[in-house]
Amino acid sequence: MTEQPTAAPGATPTGTPADQDFLRLDGQICFSLNAATRAFGGLYRIVLKDLGLTYPQYLVMLVLWEHGEMPVKELGRHLRLDSGTLSPLLKRLEATGLIRRERSTEDERSVHAHLTDAGTALRTRAAEVPRRIATATGFRLAEIRDLQSRLDRLTTALDTATESGL
Template sequence: MPDDSTLDRQVCFALYSASRAITAAYRTLLADLGVTYPQYLVLMVLWERDDRGVRELGDLLELDSGTLSPLLKRLESLGLIERRRLATDERRVHIHLTPAGSALRERSSDIPGRLALATGLSVPELDQLRVTLTRVRDTLHSPHHSEEI
């Protein structure tokens, strides 16, 4: 029987090391676009639907404001987004793509396919992996789960 206490048998380490490998692959793929992986995630959310509140972005990306604010400042300095205060509530800020930010979508359209190819997994295998990881995340985030720990 295998020793379940060894590093190579730990699910957490497999997830951690796979995440680092995926992020490194993205770093290479995103170098030509001049954005980091977290910046790319922000752009992806805005490409799905422009004009989002900062809080909504943070919720979707699971980022706190201390992490998200510098990302947004950098994207703004790159000319890819604009931050606008709402006229109805000056405390609320919405994020909008600039024309350059919108144009980057076309230049990045091959990235998901290139990354998928780099993993060596088939499309069904990748889809199943995404479903499984989403289920793990949702279970660990559920209020009932935190009571069980």
């Protein structure tokens, strides 16, 4: 006698998840990404404490260490942050002496962010941060790169869906 294949629990006879399963919290990719983001936030809070940086400030510093001085508007594009979020962040970094903001001499409406000597020097101490984070994930470097690639593809697909109005 031939055994008939059975559907997985919660699946329809065709093998696709039943509609009610789509509404389970543990089935939501957005929740998994949010939970991972919150876990990263907690870890970064610990790792960045010695540098005196918050995670968003660290991201600003990463962009400036990589690209050097740039217009605040361009910095916002790199970080995917609007000026309302970025401005207070830059103000706090400026108050700590890590960056300075200056109006452009060519276009008075444009403000540029510059690293100070202290901001540049902090890069050496920050070099250990990615290693500590990578170690904490328990992933091999190849797994981390693969995950980054998949997340980049996901971000691009979601941006495209948003732009098209899905």
